[in-house]
Amino acid sequence: MQADKIVVKNLDLKIEREHILKNINCSIPEKKITVILGPSGCGKTTLLKSMNRLTDLYSKKIISGAIELNGINIYNGISDINDVRRKMGLLSQRPAPLPMSIYKNVTYGLRISGRRSKKFLKLRVEHYLKQANLWEEVKDRLNTPASSLSIGQQQRLCLARGLAVDPEIILADEPTSALDPLSSKAIEDKFVELKNHYTIILVTHALRQARRIADYIIFMYLGEIIEQGDATEFFTHPKNELTKAYLRGSFN
Amino acid sequence: MLMRATCGIIILVMGLILFTIFRKGLPVLNWQILTSVPKGGYYFGGEGGILNAILGSLYLAIGSTILSLIISLPSALFLNIHLKKHQKLQNTIRLFIDVLWGIPSVVYGAFAFTIMIYFGFRASLMAGIVTVTLFISPIMIRGMDEALKTIPNTLLEAAYSLGSTKYETAYRVFLRQAMPGIATAILLSFGRAIGDAASVLFTTGFTDNIPKSLTQPAATLPLSIFFQLSSPIPEVQQRAYAAAIVLTVIILLISITGRAISFRYSKNDIK
Numbered sequence: 001m002q003a004d005k006i007v008v009k010n011l012d013l014k015i016e017r018e019h020i021l022k023n024i025n026c027s028i029p030e031k032k033i034t035v036i037l038g039p040s041g042c043g044k045t046t047l048l049k050s051m052n053r054l055t056d057l058y059s060k061k062i063i064s065g066a067i068e069l070n071g072i073n074i075y076n077g078i079s080d081i082n083d084v085r086r087k088m089g090l091l092s093q094r095p096a097p098l099p100m101s102i103y104k105n106v107t108y109g110l111r112i113s114g115r116r117s118k119k120f121l122k123l124r125v126e127h128y129l130k131q132a133n134l135w136e137e138v139k140d141r142l143n144t145p146a147s148s149l150s151i152g153q154q155q156r157l158c159l160a161r162g163l164a165v166d167p168e169i170i171l172a173d174e175p176t177s178a179l180d181p182l183s184s185k186a187i188e189d190k191f192v193e194l195k196n197h198y199t200i201i202l203v204t205h206a207l208r209q210a211r212r213i214a215d216y217i218i219f220m221y222l223g224e225i226i227e228q229g230d231a232t233e234f235f236t237h238p239k240n241e242l243t244k245a246y247l248r249g250s251f252n
Numbered sequence: 253m254l255m256r257a258t259c260g261i262i263i264l265v266m267g268l269i270l271f272t273i274f275r276k277g278l279p280v281l282n283w284q285i286l287t288s289v290p291k292g293g294y295y296f297g298g299e300g301g302i303l304n305a306i307l308g309s310l311y312l313a314i315g316s317t318i319l320s321l322i323i324s325l326p327s328a329l330f331l332n333i334h335l336k337k338h339q340k341l342q343n344t345i346r347l348f349i350d351v352l353w354g355i356p357s358v359v360y361g362a363f364a365f366t367i368m369i370y371f372g373f374r375a376s377l378m379a380g381i382v383t384v385t386l387f388i389s390p391i392m393i394r395g396m397d398e399a400l401k402t403i404p405n406t407l408l409e410a411a412y413s414l415g416s417t418k419y420e421t422a423y424r425v426f427l428r429q430a431m432p433g434i435a436t437a438i439l440l441s442f443g444r445a446i447g448d449a450a451s452v453l454f455t456t457g458f459t460d461n462i463p464k465s466l467t468q469p470a471a472t473l474p475l476s477i478f479f480q481l482s483s484p485i486p487e488v489q490q491r492a493y494a495a496a497i498v499l500t501v502i503i504l505l506i507s508i509t510g511r512a513i514s515f516r517y518s519k520n521d522i523k
Contacts, residue, residue: 054409059337086415096410099429109414112424158410165414 005030005169005199006051011065013046015058020046022223024065028216033191033200035210035231038220039246044203045173047220051201052088052171053081069169086113089162091175091187095154097146097161102138105146105157109165124164131194132160133186152183159190170194172202176209188213207247211235219243273500277493285494290460297485300460302495305476307462310502311377312472313446316384320392320441323385325434328396329422336408346397352390358450360387365454378466380456387451388441395440399433400426428517435514443503449474473499 004027011024020043028034036044049055051067053074066073074084086109098105106125115121125142129135134156138149146157155175162170172191176184191200192213204210210217214231219240227240238244288301335342364383373379403426411421427434449472457469458479473495480492 049409052413054412057337057405057408057412059339082415082417085413088413090409090413092406092409094406096404096406098407098410098425108424112414112416112420161414171413 003030004028005070006201007068007071008047008051009066009068011047011050011067012063013050013055014062016060020223021050024225026218026225026228028199028201030199031195031197032215033195033202033213034216034218035214036201036203036218036220037207037210037214038205040205042220043223044205044220048171048173048201048203051169052085052090054090056081086165087167088169088171089159089165089167091155091158091162091170091172093174094178095151095158097149097154097157100146101143102146102149102157103142105161106164108161113165128160128164129157131163131190132156133190134160152179152186155179155183155187156190159187163194167198169199169201172200174204175202176204176206184209207249219246221246270500273493273496276490277495277497280487280490281494281497285491286498289462294460295479295483295488297487302471302473302476302491302498304460304462305471305473305495306498306502308377308456308459308470309446309473309499311463311470312380312384312452312456313442315377315381316388316445317438317442319381319385320389320445321438324389324392324396324437324441325427327393328400328434329426331393331397332400332403333408333418333422333426346394349390349394349397353394355387356450357387357448358453361451361454364451368455374467375455375457375469376467377456377463377470380452380470380472381466383451383455384445384448387448388445391444392437392441395437396430396434399430399437402433403429431517432514435510435517439507439510442506446502447474447499449478 006028008024008026008028011021013019013021024047036047038044046055050063051069051074055061055063063075066075068074069084069087072078074081078084098108100108103125104111106128107121110121110124126135126139129138134153137153138157141148146154149157155178159170159175170191176187179187188209191202194200195215202209202213210231214234216229217231217234218228219226219234219242221242227234227238227243234243235247238247284299285301286306287303288299289304290300290302291298294300331342331345335345360383364379364386368374368379407425407429408421411425416425452472452475456472458471458475459469460471461468463470477492477495477499480488480495483489
């Protein structure tokens with residue numbers, strides 16, 4: 001039995017009158033790839049964002065329940081949300097590089113936590129860009145703007161930037177949806193490699209992607225968790241009728 | 253077609269204004285006008301120049317732009333980062349600032365003047381700077397606000413997920429991303445500050461001397477133009493146009509440098 005990194009308990013979230021997440025209970029196993037699967041608009045992204053409290057940015061929201069990270073409720077009883085956020089790197093649907101050079105993008109997280117030694121930063125940049133398979137492409141132009149990179153490269157830069165703050169968890173919100181097949185493959189392969197060190201939570205609506213890399217599946221529909229469990233089990237012996245329909249592709 | 257016509261009309265009017273100023277002002281524009289203060293009988297065609305007004309205007313506009321920047325930048329960032337999830341409050345504040353923007357500058361001048369009378373202050377450079385700051389701040393805040401508003405949510409989320417505080421998000425990420433818009437807002441405000449006559453009429457006064465401290469009154473170019481234009485003597489009227497050339501050139505120079513600076517900083521922008 002493996003340890004659970006994140007446990008979500010009775011999470012309920014409403015924005016204005018819309019009930020986005022309905023009584024969510026799930027647990028995310030440590031150092032595995034957990035895929036949150038489901039059709040568009042089922043609350044997958046919201047669930048992901050509630051894990052590092054980016055939901056704080058939503059106006060008119062009512063939230064109840066708890067999300068425990070390493071056993072501590074991040075909605076109650078933590079003093080600094082930034083410490084929590086630093087433990088999680090986020091990859092968004094479209095890459096969001098910061099408006100600065102490639103080099104500074106990677107060092108941003110380190111610099112705001114007070115690491116300033118040039119030598120240290122330089123080594124880290126090389127290390128993390130290599131981890132994200134971007135080093136060879138950008139090593140000669142580290143000081144050019146991040147916006148000059150292609151979308152696929154930007155997404156890998158965002159991965160490097162996220163890894164550089166030394167997180168425990170990687171949150172990925174359909175990170176490959178804006179990418180070409182080759183860049184997507186690169187990101188997927190990277191995830192499989194990274195799961196030895198990080199807990200990865202991936203939101204996707206691509207069934208094939210889930211089949212390829214998932215260890216654990218959380219299947220959502222209309223704000224509820226329909227089924228969750230081990231990936232092989234989920235794909236070979238789905239229990240719920242909705243799941244079976246979704247896997248057959250006869251779903252609307 | 254309509255767009256072309258309207259564009260053409262604007263360029264034509266601008267050209268006409270510039271043409272008039274330069275045709276009337278250029279013949280009398282000389283080194284003496286730029287480098288000396290009015291001597292006795294200047295407004296009746298005597299010797300002298302408008303250095304008092306040039307320096308007065310520059311002091312006033314630079315002072316108030318800096319003061320306004322100190323107020324406006326944090327306000328605009330606060331509005332767009334801290335109040336992100338309070339959209340109602342955000343919009344109410346925007347509405348108020350828009351109303352403040354719409355109030356004519358002479359009202360700001362009158363308002364400041366009543367306060368000055370209450371405390372027994374005399375017209376001075378300081379009073380002028382404060383008044384002009386009050387009336388250019390709404391322009392600056394809303395200009396910056398418009399630039400900051402266009403920043404996509406994903407950038408905010410990216411900054412937060414890296415563990416940035418609101419302060420770091422504001423000054424390390426948002427400021428950079430919105431730099432060109434922010435520079436434009438500053439330039440716009442500077443232009444309004446240096447070009448406005450009504451707000452400084454009561455508060456800054458007018459003098460033929462160069463102000464040596466913040467408590468002394470100061471001359472300004474728009475008022476200098478006004479006083480010279482009201483003279484019945486044609487030569488003095490012509491000098492008003494020379495002063496207008498100076499004002500135009502100052503604004504032009506500031507705009508060009510400002511644009512160059514913002515261009516330099518915008519190369520990192522995420523499109």
